[in-house]
Every structure is written in C-alpha cells, then in structure tokens.
Amino acid sequence: LNTQDVILGLLHMRSYSGYEMKHYFEEVFSFFFDASYGTIYPTLSKMEQLGYITKENISQENRPNKNVYSLTSAGKEQFQIYLNSPVEAPTVRSDFLVRMFFGEFAENELAIKWVQDALLENIRLAENLEKMKHTRKEDKLMSPTRLICLQIGIESKRTQIEVLREGLLSLQKLNISDMEQGDQQ
Amino acid sequence: LNTQDVILGLLHMRSYSGYEMKHYFEEVFSFFFDASYGTIYPTLSKMEQLGYITKENISQENRPNKNVYSLTSAGKEQFQIYLNSPVEAPTVRSDFLVRMFFGEFAENELAIKWVQDALLENIRLAENLEKMKHTRKEDKLMSPTRLICLQIGIESKRTQIEVLREGLLSLQKLNISDMEQGDQQ
DNA sequence: CCGTTCATGTAAGGCGTTACATGATTCC
DNA sequence: GGAATCATGTAACGCCTTACATGAACGG
Numbered sequence: 053l054n055t056q057d058v059i060l061g062l063l064h065m066r067s068y069s070g071y072e073m074k075h076y077f078e079e080v081f082s083f084f085f086d087a088s089y090g091t092i093y094p095t096l097s098k099m100e101q102l103g104y105i106t107k108e109n110i111s112q113e114n115r116p117n118k119n120v121y122s123l124t125s126a127g128k129e130q131f132q133i134y135l136n137s138p139v140e141a142p143t144v145r146s147d148f149l150v151r152m153f154f155g156e157f158a159e160n161e162l163a164i165k166w167v168q169d170a171l172l173e174n175i176r177l178a179e180n181l182e183k184m185k186h187t188r189k190e191d192k193l194m195s196p197t198r199l200i201c202l203q204i205g206i207e208s209k210r211t212q213i214e215v216l217r218e219g220l221l222s223l224q225k226l227n228i229s230d231m232e233q234g235d236q237q
Numbered sequence: 238l239n240t241q242d243v244i245l246g247l248l249h250m251r252s253y254s255g256y257e258m259k260h261y262f263e264e265v266f267s268f269f270f271d272a273s274y275g276t277i278y279p280t281l282s283k284m285e286q287l288g289y290i291t292k293e294n295i296s297q298e299n300r301p302n303k304n305v306y307s308l309t310s311a312g313k314e315q316f317q318i319y320l321n322s323p324v325e326a327p328t329v330r331s332d333f334l335v336r337m338f339f340g341e342f343a344e345n346e347l348a349i350k351w352v353q354d355a356l357l358e359n360i361r362l363a364e365n366l367e368k369m370k371h372t373r374k375e376d377k378l379m380s381p382t383r384l385i386c387l388q389i390g391i392e393s394k395r396t397q398i399e400v401l402r403e404g405l406l407s408l409q410k411l412n413i414s415d416m417e418q419g420d421q422q
Numbered sequence: 423c424c425g426t427t428c429a430t431g432t433a434a435g436g437c438g439t440t441a442c443a444t445g446a447t448t449c450c
Numbered sequence: 451g452g453a454a455t456c457a458t459g460t461a462a463c464g465c466c467t468t469a470c471a472t473g474a475a476c477g478g
Binding site for chain 1: 427428
C-alpha cells in the first residue's frame with residue numbers, strides 16, 4: 053500500500069485536487085492513513101505521466117486556480133491490481149504507547165499528563181468519527197465495507213477512552229499514596 | 238520517536254543483543270512498534286559511538302557469539318530527554334482499512350476474504366496479548382502504565398474482533414441476496 | 423495589519439525496508 | 451538432506467517528512 057493506491061481509490065468516488073485530497077485524508081482517513089503535500093503533489097505528477105489520471109486546470113474567482121484530477125481507465129485497472137495484491141500487515145508507531153510501556157522510568161506526574169492529553173485527543177477523534185457516521189449514513193453513501201472501516205475507528209476509540217479513564221484513576225491514586233508517604237516522613 | 242529511543246527504553250530493563258531486541262519487538266511491541274534488523278544493527282553501532290551504550294561480546298557454546306549491549310549513564314540521560322520531549326501523534330497505515338473504505342470497488346468475495354483473514358489474525362494477536370498479561374502480572378513485573386499499554390492492546394483487539402464478526406455476517410448476507418437475484422434472472 | 427484559508431510545488435534529508443551475504447547447529 | 455534457529459551485518463533503494471518558496475483574498 054502506498055499513496056498512489058489510495059489516490060486511485062479516492063478518484064473512484066469523484067475528482068479531487070491535491071489540496072482537497074489532503075483535507076480528505078485529515079478529516080476522514082485520520083485513523084488509518086495520512087500523506088503530506090510533499091508526497092501528494094509529486095505522486096500526482098508521476099501518476100499523470102503514467103497515464104493513470106488526467107489533470108484539468110480549473111479557474112476560480114477570488115482564489116487560486118486548482119488542478120483537478122480524474123481517473124483514466126488505466127488508473128482503474130491499476131487499482132484493481134492493487135485490490136488483488138496480498139493484504140499488507142498494518143504498521144503502527146505510537147509514541148504514546150511506547151511511553152506507557154516505559155512509564156516506570158518517568159515521573160508519575162509526567163505519565164499522568166500523557167494520559168490526560170491522550171484522553172482528550174481520543175475523545176475529540178471519537179466525536180469526529182461519530183459525526184461522520186451519521187451525516188454519511190443519512191446520505192446513503194456508505195457501502196457495507198466502509199461502515200466496517202468507520203465502525204472499527206469509532207469502537208476502537210471508545211475502548212481506548214475507557215481504558216485511559218481507568219488508567220488515569222489508578223495513576224492518580226498512586227500519586228496520592230506517594231504524597232501520604234511523604235507526609236509521614 | 239525513533240528506534241534509538243525505544244532501544245534506550247529496552248536497555249533500562251536489562252541488557253539485550255540486537256537479535257533479542259528484534260524478538261522482543263515482535264512478541265511484545267507488535268501493536269505499537271516494530272523495527273527490522275536493517276534498522277536495529279546500524280542504530281546500535283551509532284549509539285555505541287555516541288556513548289549511550291556499551292558492547293560486550295559473549296561467547297556461546299554451539300551457537301554464534303552475540304553482542305550484548307548495556308546502558309551507560311549518558312544513555313539514561315538521553316532517554317530522559319526523550320521522555321521530556323513532546324508526545325508525537327501516532328502514525329498508522331492500515332492496508333486492511335483502506336481496502337474496507339474502498340470495498341465497494343472490489344468484488345464482494347474478495348472483501349469477505351479480507352475480513353475473514355483479518356479476523357483470524359486479530360484473534361491470534363489478542364490471544365498472545367492475553368497470555369503476556371497473565372504471565373507478566375503474576376511475576377509482578379508490570380508497572381501501572383505498562384498495564385495501560387497492554388490493556389489498550391487487548392481491548393482494542395477484542396473490539397475489532399467484534400466489529401469484524403458483525404461485518405462479516407453483513408457481507409455474507411449481501412452475497413446470498415446477490416445469488417438469489419442471480420437465480421431469478 | 424495580521425493570521426488563516428486557498429493552492430501548488432521543490433529540495434534536502436531522514437528513516438526505514440528488502441535483499442543479500444555468511445555460517446554453524448539442531449531438529450525432523 | 452533440508453528447513454529452521456541463532457546471529458550479525460551491509461548496500462541499495464524507496465518512501466515520506468520538513469522546510470522553504472510564492473501569492474492572492476478574506477475576516478477581524
């Protein structure tokens with residue numbers, strides 16, 4: 053899986069400019085994919101040269117021109133090649149979970165801060181996903197597999213929020229018993 | 238967060254060879270970090286040159302020598318610098334979820350296969366994590382934050398398994414109604 | 423007037439993976 | 451006899467990020 057495959061998928065739904073793709077990734081794909089402009093724009097040039105997509109320059113009033121890309125039949129074929137390739141294992145890299153794993157080597161207050169921040173961030177993300185699900189479901193734009201994708205995002209976030217809430221309490225109790233120990237000395 | 242930071246963390250627990258580190262990553266870190274030999278060995282050389290770790294060549298009977306690395310005080314300090322740096326957002330790249338998102342452009346049977354495989358893989362991973370939790374908990378080797386880390390892994394997997402099971406059923410129903418439609422023609 | 427949004431791109435550099443190379447031992 | 455495990459390392463290459471560059475319009 054690389055950025056090219058994802059762009060081919062996106063353009064199966066409708067035409068997008070590079071700028072719009074980036075926004076789509078941020079809003080919708082946040083929990084399973086991301087790409088920066090530094091990847092998107094060069095990839096679009098390459099894909100145009102390969103004949104997978106065509107560019108159309110659109111003039112706009114009061115804002116810059118944009119390059120809107122559309123899928124060609126070669127692009128559709130290329131996407132089917134991707135879909136028929138073996139599924140790759142996911143890659144995850146979570147700074148937060150590494151810190152949790154090695155938390156015993158950090159000060160308790162630092163760890164508490166990490167968990168609090170993670171909690172807030174996860175609540176924010178869960179709310180966004182929830183909104184997406186409702187707006188899109190009413191539009192009847194959601195395929196069964198896309199619903200699975202979204203549902204995994206939502207439920208995973210919910211689960212993490214629960215664990216983090218419990219974890220936060222246990223860390224805060226530790227802090228209190230440390231303070232009592234300190235008082236007794 | 239990079240491989241160096243994680244190695245510094247690992248060596249806070251005990252000494253490891255590069256080969257052992259890779260195994261540790263596979264067994265324990267699988268749901269939030271990974272690194273290949275091609276990263277580990279060069280990183281260890283670099284860290285030794287920087288004075289964060291020291292190498293000791295250990296002779297073994299009936300198997301190759303190994304280089305076991307230990308943390309220096311400079312390495313401990315470096316790890317504290319990492320712990321006090323801002324927490325980075327996690328990066329995820331899930332081929333499976335991309336395929337779920339664009340599943341409407343694939344054949345239903347292909348999608349069913351993807352979900353079935355994901356289900357089996359997630360069950361396997363959940364069982365491994367569960368085992369880890371019990372063996373380590375009895376040893377009383379588990380810090381509160383490490384328990385949070387493990388618990389997030391376990392509960393996330395469980396949640397995903399549930400969603401995948403439901404999703405699989407809905408996709409299989411679709412397949413049946415397609416076949417009935419086909420029969421009627 | 424200043425920050426944000428819209429919009430596209432490049433260049434340098436970082437970080438990482440895959441594949442290759444080597445070789446003994448152990449288990450089936 | 452062949453595959454798997456133990457064990458370390460390099461080299462080529464791919465992919466991606468960050469920072470830089472540019473510039474108009476709009477809202478406060």
